[in-house]
Amino acid sequence: MSTTQNLVYSAIQVVHNFGAVATVGGSIAAMLAPPEARRKIAWLVLAGWTIQAVSGPSFGMASYYFDEKFPDIGEIAITALTIKIVCVALGFTLVAAYFCPCERYLASCANCLERLRSLIWPASTLLAVTALTAAAFLRWFA
Numbered sequence: 839m840s841t842t843q844n845l846v847y848s849a850i851q852v853v854h855n856f857g858a859v860a861t862v863g864g865s866i867a868a869m870l871a872p873p874e875a876r877r878k879i880a881w882l883v884l885a886g887w888t889i890q891a892v893s894g895p896s897f898g899m900a901s902y903y904f905d906e907k908f909p910d911i912g913e914i915a916i917t918a919l920t921i922k923i924v925c926v927a928l929g930f931t932l933v934a935a936y937f938c939p940c941e942r943y944l945a946s947c948a949n950c951l952e953r954l955r956s957l958i959w960p961a962s963t964l965l966a967v968t969a970l971t972a973a974a975f976l977r978w979f980a
């Protein structure tokens with residue numbers, strides 16, 4: 839592998855690693871924070887899921903650019919990759935839903951929305967931890 843290719847992978851990996859920190863750490867922080875402090879953390883977690891959605895596929899695009907083909911990975915690595923993609927899709931959607939101005943649809947139950955919103959953080963934590971676990975399998979079975 840050329841130095842340029844290694845540099846490109848390393849740059850993507852740096853971004854991807856910080857995205858992982860934002861999703862895992864931010865989701866846990868939001869889960870433990872009082873509801874009124876969650877909004878700012880929610881932006882961090884949304885940024886984290888977005889970064890993962892862009893940087894993850896960038897590994898594949900870099901491979902395609904340099905090698906003119908995608909890496910030939912086995913069944914376990916494909917399963918791990920699929921799990922990561924599903925986690926990113928669900929994590930991003932859930933955290934984006936946190937910002938939905940849904941008050942008017944649940945006007946009859948003032949507490950319902952807050953209760954529903956508070957479920958987002960354990961779910962986002964679970965998805966981020968699952969993706970992080972899948973990353974280890976992708977790394978060593980790819």
Ligand code: HEM
Pocket residue numbers: 854855857858859861862890891892893894895897898919922923925926966967969970973974976977978980
């Ligand atoms: C669209 C979703 C994602 C895709 C396509 C993706 C893809 C990748 C790829 C191709 C690698 C390099 C694997 C290798 O070294 O052979 C990687 C590494 C990694 N990914 Fe992801 N990823 C995604 C989401 C995530 C998420 C959500 C997390 C954590 C929350 C995560 C955490 C990591 C970590 C920690 C590594 C480094 C693993 C290591 O080298 O030990 N990824 N990812």
